[in-house]
Amino acid sequence: xxxxxxxxxxxxxxxxxxxxxxxxxxxxxxxxxxxxxxxxxxxxxxxxxxxxxxxxxxxxxxxxxxxxxxxxxxxxxxxxxxxxxxxxxxxxxxxxxxxxxxxxxxxxxxxxxxxxxxxxxxxxxxxxxxxxxxxxxxxxxxxxxxxxxxxxxxxxxxxxxxxxxxxxxxxxxxxxxxxxxxxxxxxxxxxxxxxxxxxxxxxxxxxxxxxxxxxxxxxxxxxxxxxxxxxxxxxxxxxxxxxxxxxxxxxxxxxxxxxxxxxxxxxxxxxxxxxxxxxxxxxxxxxxxxxxxxxxxxxxxxxxxxxxxxxxxxxxxxxxxxxxxxxxxxxxxxxxxxxxxxxxxxxxxxxxxxxxxxxxxxxxxxxxxxxxxxxxxxxxxxxxxxxxxxxxxxxxxxxxxxxxxxxxxxxxxxxxxxxxxxxxxxxxxxxxxxxxxxxxxxxxxxxxxxxxxxxxxxxxxxxxxxxxxxxxxxxxxxxxxxxxxxxxxxxxxxxxxxxxxx
Amino acid sequence: xxxxxxxxxxxxxxxxxxxxxxxxxxxxxxxxxxxxxxxxxxxxxxxxxxxxxxxxxxxxxxxxxxxxxxxxxxxxxxxxxxxxxxxxxxxxxxxxxxxxxxxxxxxxxxxxxxxxxxxxxxxxxxxxxxxxxxxxxxxxxxxxxxxxxxxxxxxxxxxxxxxxxxxxxxxxxxxxxxxxxxxxxxxxxxxxxxxxxxxxxxxxxxxxxxxxxxxxxxxxxxxxxxxxxxxxxxxxxxxxxxxxxxxxxxxxxxxxxxxxxxxxxxxxxxxxxxxxxxxxxxxxxxxxxxxxxxxxxxxxxxxxxxxxxxxxxxxxxxxx
Numbered sequence: 137x138x139x140x141x142x143x144x145x146x147x148x149x150x151x152x153x154x155x156x157x158x159x160x161x162x163x164x165x166x167x168x169x170x171x172x173x174x175x176x177x178x179x180x181x182x183x184x185x186x187x188x189x190x191x192x193x194x195x196x197x198x199x200x201x202x203x204x205x206x207x208x209x210x211x212x213x214x215x216x217x218x219x220x221x222x223x224x225x226x227x228x229x230x231x232x233x234x235x236x237x238x239x240x241x242x243x244x245x246x247x248x249x250x251x252x253x254x255x256x257x258x259x260x261x262x263x264x265x266x267x268x269x270x271x272x273x274x275x276x277x278x279x280x281x282x283x284x285x286x287x288x289x290x291x292x293x294x295x296x297x298x299x300x301x302x303x304x305x306x307x308x309x310x311x312x313x314x315x316x317x318x319x320x321x322x323x324x325x326x327x328x329x330x331x332x333x334x335x336x337x338x339x340x341x342x343x344x345x346x347x348x349x350x351x352x353x354x355x356x357x358x359x360x361x362x363x364x365x366x367x368x369x370x371x372x373x374x375x376x377x378x379x380x381x382x383x384x385x386x387x388x389x390x391x392x393x394x395x396x397x398x399x400x401x402x403x404x405x406x407x408x409x410x411x412x413x414x415x416x417x418x419x420x421x422x423x424x425x426x427x428x429x430x431x432x433x434x435x436x437x438x439x440x441x442x443x444x445x446x447x448x449x450x451x452x453x454x455x456x457x458x459x460x461x462x463x464x465x466x467x468x469x470x471x472x473x474x475x476x477x478x479x480x481x482x483x484x485x486x487x488x489x490x491x492x493x494x495x496x497x498x499x500x501x502x503x504x505x506x507x508x509x510x511x512x513x514x515x516x517x518x519x520x521x522x523x524x525x526x527x528x529x530x531x532x533x534x535x536x537x538x539x540x541x542x543x544x545x546x547x548x549x550x551x552x553x554x555x556x557x558x559x560x561x562x563x564x565x566x567x568x569x570x571x572x573x574x575x576x577x578x579x580x581x582x583x584x585x586x587x588x589x590x591x592x593x594x595x596x597x598x599x600x601x602x603x604x605x606x607x608x609x610x611x612x613x614x615x616x617x618x619x620x621x622x623x624x625x626x627x628x629x630x631x632x633x634x635x636x637x638x
Numbered sequence: 639x640x641x642x643x644x645x646x647x648x649x650x651x652x653x654x655x656x657x658x659x660x661x662x663x664x665x666x667x668x669x670x671x672x673x674x675x676x677x678x679x680x681x682x683x684x685x686x687x688x689x690x691x692x693x694x695x696x697x698x699x700x701x702x703x704x705x706x707x708x709x710x711x712x713x714x715x716x717x718x719x720x721x722x723x724x725x726x727x728x729x730x731x732x733x734x735x736x737x738x739x740x741x742x743x744x745x746x747x748x749x750x751x752x753x754x755x756x757x758x759x760x761x762x763x764x765x766x767x768x769x770x771x772x773x774x775x776x777x778x779x780x781x782x783x784x785x786x787x788x789x790x791x792x793x794x795x796x797x798x799x800x801x802x803x804x805x806x807x808x809x810x811x812x813x814x815x816x817x818x819x820x821x822x823x824x825x826x827x828x829x830x831x832x833x834x835x836x837x838x839x840x841x842x843x844x845x846x847x848x849x850x851x852x853x854x855x856x857x858x859x860x861x862x863x864x865x866x867x868x869x870x871x872x873x874x875x876x877x878x879x880x881x882x883x884x885x886x887x888x889x890x891x892x893x894x895x896x897x898x899x900x901x902x903x904x905x906x907x908x909x910x911x912x913x914x915x916x917x918x919x920x921x922x923x924x925x926x927x928x929x930x931x932x933x934x935x936x937x938x939x940x941x942x943x944x945x946x947x948x949x950x951x952x953x954x955x956x957x958x
Contacts, residue, residue, distance in 0.1 A: 180672030184685055187922075277834040319705070319739075322819050324792035324955075326739070333704030333711075336739065407828045463831065464847060466824040473673035475824070479847060480922045486851025551703050590821055597818050598786055598834060 140490075141263065144498025147192050148506065156189070156197040157503050161510045164204020168211075169522075171218035171350065172342055172544020175205035176470045183477055191481035191496050196503040198474050199457070203255055203504065206411060206453045207511045210247040210446055211522055215240060216537045218350030218544065223411030223449040225345045226419045229576055230434065230441030232349075237437050240523040241379040245516065246439055247446045249381075250393050252512045254447030257397040258404070258454025259504035266501075267490065269455075270462035273405050278598065279605040281408045281591040283615035285584045288413065290622045291420025292577050304577040307568075311581025314339055315589070322593045334553040341412070341583055343545050343554055347561035348575045350541040354534045355566050376523040379516070385439060392422050392440045393447045400448030404455025407467040408591070411452040416580055418448030424622060435576070454504060461489060461497055663693045664903075667717075667725040669709035671702045679887045680726040682919045683753065683910065690913040692906050706730060707740035714746060717892025721899065724750065728887040729796055732943050737794060737955055743943075748895040749935045751907045752888030754920070755928035758800035758860035759845035759871075760787075761838040763830055764853060771858040771877055774837065775808040782814035788835040790823035794955040797826075800860060800883050801839040803949045804874060807881035813953055830854065841885060843924045860884075865926070884942070886928055888935060904931050 147153060167178045179198050186194030209220030214231035227247060234243040261269070276284075292301075292308050317328045318338030329335040381389075396418035403414040422444040423434045434441045459465040464485030466472035478485050483493050490497050525533065545558050565575060599605040607613050664687065666680040677700065684696030701709040709725055717723045725747070735743035762768050768777075777784055782805070789797025798819070802812030818835050820826035823844060830838040831853060838845075838854070842861070846868070848854040859865065860883040861873050874881045891903065910916050911929045920927065930938060950956040 177672050180677065184681065274828065274832045277832050278829070319792060321792055321821065324737070324794040324819075333707045333740070336705045336707070337703060407825060459828070463828075463853070464851060465828045465831070466822075469671075469673060472822070472824055476673065476678060479924065482922065484850050485847060486853050488851045549703060550699075550701060551708065553703075594818055594820070594829075597816065600783075 137263075140494050140498045141502065143494050144500075144502035147495045147499035148196065148502040152189075153193050153196050153499065153503065154506065156193050157200050157507045158510055160197040160200020161204040161207075161507050161514060164201040164206075165208030165511065165514060167201070168205035168208030168220045168224075170544060170547075171212045171216070171220055171540050172346060173547050174209075174221045174342075174470070175202045176473065177548070178205070179470055179473050183473070183480075186477060187480065191478070191483055191493070192499045194477060194481065195474065195496055195500045198477065199500050199504065200507050202470050202474075203450060203453050203507060204511060206449050207248075207251045207255070207508075207515065210251065211244060211515075212540070214243045214247060214442075215522060215525055216350060216533075216540065217353045218537060218541045219342065219345050221411075222342050222345070223415055223453065224445070225341075225349075225412065225579060226415040226445035226576075227442060227449075228349055229419065229445075230436070230438050232353075233435070233437035234439075234442065235523075235526060239377040239437070240526055241377040241519055242381065242439075243442060244519040244523060245379040245381060246389070246442050248512060248515045248519070250389070250396075250443040250446035251450045252508050253393045254397040254400060254450035255454055255508040255511070256505060257394070257447075258401045258451035259501060259508065261398075261401050261451075262454055262457060262504070263501050266458050266462055266497075269405050269458045270487070272402070273407055273459045273463065273465070275611065276406050276408065277609070277612075278591040278595040279609065279612040280615060281406075282588060282595055283606075283612050283619060284406075284409070285413075285588040285591065287615055287619040287622065288417055288420070288584050289580070289588070290619050291416065291423075291580060300572070300574060303573045307573055307575065307577040308581035311578040311583075312585035314344065314578075315582050315585035321586075321590045322597070332553075334551065334557075338586075339557070339582075340545075340548070340554070341579070342548065343558050344561060344582055345579055346541045346545055347558045348565040348578060350537055351558065351562035352565035352569055352575075354537040354541075355562060356569060357530065357534050359566070359570075376520060376526065379519050389439060389443045392443050395425075396422065396444040396447040397451040400451035401455040403448070404452030404467070405458045407459045407465045408587070409452075410456065410468050411449040412583060413587075414452035414455075415445035415449040416583065418444040435574075450508075457500070460485070461500070462487060464489070662722045663695050663697065664724050665720065665722045666696060666698045667709050667713055667723050668698060668700045669702065669706035669725065669727065670700070672700055675887070676726045676728065678923065679728075679754065682923060683726075683889075683907075683916075686913065686916040686919045687906070687910055690910060690915040692909055692913075705734050705739045707734075707742065710740060710742045710747065713890070713892050714742070718894055721892075724889045724891055724903065726887065727890055729885045729942065731890075732939060733796060733799070733946055736943065736947055736950055744890065744939050747890040747893055748900065749932055749939060750889045750891050750895075750900065750903050751932060752886040752928055752930040752935045752938065753907060753911065754887045754925040756841040756843055756885045756887075756926070757865075758796075758804070758883045758885070759840055759842045760801070760804065760857045760859075761830065761840060761845045761848055761854045762836065762857060763833065764855060766836065766855070768837070768857065771872065771874070774857060775805070775810065778805055778808070778810045778815075782810050783816050785837055786816045786818050786835040787837045787839050788818045788820055788826040788829045789839045790820055790826040792819045793817055794950070794953070795819075796885065797839040799946060799949050799953070802953055803883065803945075804858070804860065804879070804881055806949070806952070807874060807879040812949065842926075846924060883945075884928070884938070886930075886935075886938065886942075888930070900932065 206223050209224035210227040212218050212220040213224045213228035217232040219225040231243045400414040403409045456467045460471045466475045595605045668677050668680045670676045687693040713725050734740045787801045798817045806812040845856045849856050862882040
């Protein structure tokens with residue numbers, strides 16, 4: 137391993153490779169910041185260029201774009217509530233309220249530090265344990281994914297404010313229903329498409345997130361200007377706030393970031409999950425672990441609620457390189473493109489990659505350390521300039537949010553139907569939000585619903601229609617038990633409280 | 639002398655350029671998102687066209703949606719106006735037309751030529767008890783539901799139909815085959831390697847990647863004859879089963895494409911597949927050449943349509 141690291145160091149620190157890391161991180165941050173547009177398009181368009189620069193440099197460049205986009209994606213999530221990439225949707229749950237309360241600078245700084253830590257811990261784990269972790273990625277079968285997603289669903293409670301559990305449940309079911317639109321993943325028949333060819337591919341997660349968060353927020357600002365102005369910028373108070381974190385805050389977040397990085401990395405290693413799921417899971421876990429007083433601040437600008445998803449998504453992004461580099465299995469669209477590029481370089485992906493092409497393997501990993509430092513240096517000084525966007529008059533800012541969200545969705549699909557659908561969703565979301573329905577459970581239900589369905593039906597087919605798959609493997613049973621525990625502990629607290637009250 | 643030769647070459651290249659300038663540079667329409675199989679094919683062909691001097695600049699447009707239907711509609715609607723549009727497509731255009739997922743068929747377009755081929759391949763994990771395709775069939779003959787077969791898409795997709803057809807050629811009821819759908823090829827591969835399913839139905843190029851890295855063994859391939867570079871992989875035909883399946887990738891133009899333009903495209907693509915620039919791109923991606931000009935391409939499309947229709951009827955995806 138030490139030889140490998142040395143080979144990686146010497147390759148990654150060649151001046152042109154350092155340059156590619158910087159270019160990749162810069163492009164990634166920029167692409168990530170634009171709402172909607174993700175790393176997948178940028179990397180696909182880069183492929184012809186990367187053929188001319190060799191495998192090591194090409195992979196270093198593409199990896200830089202990938203984690204750079206996840207790093208930069210939080211900026212628009214925090215500032216304008218429009219997620220830059222799917223993996224930073226959860227970052228807006230607490231990041232945007234913080235910005236609204238005048239702590240935009242701090243929120244962006246937390247996102248940058250958490251991303252940096254998540255990415256670095258991820259790179260460290262990738263270096264130490266990649267071959268070992270390959271076994272972890274293959275130990276998960278469909279029933280385990282079902283239970284993992286079920287565990288994720290128990291987080292609904294985490295997304296509901298006090299006394300709104302029923303509303304959160306209703307929104308989750310709404311999300312689950314939305315996820316069934318499109319071609320049935322098992323039988324291949326059309327469901328709820330109403331004969332519309334544009335609905336065949338289902339509804340995109342980013343579109344729903346953008347409509348229910350950014351668009352509806354902008355519309356509500358128009359309808360209710362007096363509410364929007366609270367704690368906002370039409371008076372002369374500075375709204376950006378300091379980017380400095382207090383010692384107490386750092387101390388409070390350190391364990392959160394540590395736990396979320398490890399959790400995120402492990403979820404990222406699984407080919408059937410990814411950065412988005414990891415960020416949701418970390419958010420829910422941290423809320424469940426937080427003391428009661430802090431728990432109730434989640435969703436209203438709690439620093440832990442921002443640090444958790446931000447470290448998890450970057451760690452997960454790094455973790456997704458485990459199945460890619462050790463097994464040749466892509467866990468996401470972006471890694472699928474990188475796999476294609478590897479093959480085109482004439483490199484055989486799979487378990488032999490580490491022996492046959494150690495330079496590629498190790499230089500990509502080593503470049504990640506450097507890349508994360510570059511991202512931190514690139515992002516921190518820019519925070520005050522980005523945050524300046526919030527000092528724009530509301531009449532300008534609202535229009536800009538509308539413009540960027542619509543353009544962002546259009547640039548992904550180039551389909552005007554998506555724009556109409558997005559506006560439709562936004563209008564529904566405005567009504568629901570005015571009735572104080574929470575939006576996060578909708579996204580949770582939407583993203584987990586699709587995965588639960590696919591994996592559950594697959595598990596049922598493999599076990600020939602018997603639910604025995606729940607207890608046949610210890611891993612499945614273990615995650616199931618954990619999910620039940622998470623479900624039942626709040627119930628116990630509830631009954632205890634009632635007893636005390638009586 | 640060397641100098642003169644260089645000039646002669648340049649002059650010849652110039653003549654070649656002039657003769658191809660009858661038609662503008664190609665605008666490739668890609669019915670899927672960036673990074674997919676269609677996208678890679680179109681961009682690779684475009685790249686080779688430019689590098690070999692057949693075109694000065696190729697442009698690309700991704701248009702996903704509607705299972706590829708949106709791009710077809712767009713080609714029909716505006717392809718003639720611009721007159722420089724070529725859409726990349728493959729077996730799914732036949733498949734999805736048959737199952738009614740897209741309201742068009744290749745007949746609504748002008749097939750130009752097929753360029754590359756992939757074949758169906760059946761793969762087991764390296765430590766699988768199955769050592770040959772015959773052993774799989776022997777097991778299926780006892781109990782057709784005893785071998786789970788993974789594929790990268792829903793039931794009724796290419797991976798499923800090819801597997802069903804392959805077992806049917808051995809006299810096993812294709813309807814009883816237990817096909818397990820995954821969301822993507824990569825996930826299906828993970829399913830096989832995790833031991834969740836016993837066999838994987840996939841394309842030869844992916845199968846070769848898995849075999850070369852020692853993760854899996856290829857039991858059979860659906861090529862009509864042994865593949866030149868890999869003669870050791872048995873074809874179903876060589877094993878004595880009458881089944882072959884080709885997943886072609888090719889290009890279509892708008893309906894009512896003038897004959898002169900069609901000829902120009904055909905010549906250009908034919909020159910392309912013979913060029914050394916294309917050879918580099920092809921080898922890099924592990925593709926197999928399958929150049930078929932329009933009349934041969936249409937024959938192949940018709941044959942494939944008939945072949946798929948029979949399987950889909952038997953499996954109940956198309957009403958008889």
